[in-house]
Amino acid sequence: MSTEPSAAPANSRADARSNHARILAAATRVLDRDGHSSTLSSIAEEAGVGIGTLYRHFPNRGRLVEAVYRSRVNQLCEAAEDLLASERSARSAMRVWANRFAAMLVDNRDVPEALKPSLASGSEFREQTGGLLCTTVQRFLDIGRSRGEFRDDVAPVDILRTMTGIAYVAQNHDDVHKPLDIMLDGLRPITG
Numbered sequence: 001m002s003t004e005p006s007a008a009p010a011n012s013r014a015d016a017r018s019n020h021a022r023i024l025a026a027a028t029r030v031l032d033r034d035g036h037s038s039t040l041s042s043i044a045e046e047a048g049v050g051i052g053t054l055y056r057h058f059p060n061r062g063r064l065v066e067a068v069y070r071s072r073v074n075q076l077c078e079a080a081e082d083l084l085a086s087e088r089s090a091r092s093a094m095r096v097w098a099n100r101f102a103a104m105l106v107d108n109r110d111v112p113e114a115l116k117p118s119l120a121s122g123s124e125f126r127e128q129t130g131g132l133l134c135t136t137v138q139r140f141l142d143i144g145r146s147r148g149e150f151r152d153d154v155a156p157v158d159i160l161r162t163m164t165g166i167a168y169v170a171q172n173h174d175d176v177h178k179p180l181d182i183m184l185d186g187l188r189p190i191t192g
């Protein structure tokens with residue numbers, strides 16, 4: 001059974017799992033379309049459920065917003081293996097992934113008030129999503145190092161901090177490409 005708030009319990013009824021998934025998908029659409037000031041009733045309406053059903057799955061706005069963000073991070077990290085399989089190098093796969101990660105950060109720069117407690121240092125949400133992101137970056141590094149593409153003295157957290165900083169100062173998606181390329185150039189093995 002998953003302990004993630006973005007997943008319905010495995011032993012729940014099929015209709016409950018379906019409602020959970022519909023609410024999460026609707027919340028993602030509504031938050032993307034209307035921003036973080038959108039109402040829970042508009043999310044329930046978009047999902048085709050009553051407000052009581054929404055509250056049974058997500059007892060408060062914070063849990064729902066957390067589930068949306070957790071889902072975004074999960075999808076981003078799940079894409080890593082496909083990128084590693086389809087791109088010509090670990091370096092080019094990491095470039096695509098890094099641009100997606102930075103774009104997600106740019107799009108979600110204005111963290112909703114409901115998510116701020118989840119982002120506190122040591123929170124379960126922060127530990128789980130941070131761990132997943134570090135594991136994903138480590139996978140790129142491991143494959144790239146085995147092919148001589150990346151240096152050995154860089155940790156995933158260093159890369160994530162750099163990407164986060166780049167996204168923080170970017171005004172839009174286009175502003176992240178060149179700084180990310182510079183970061184990736186800095187990951188080349190040191191010779192000499």
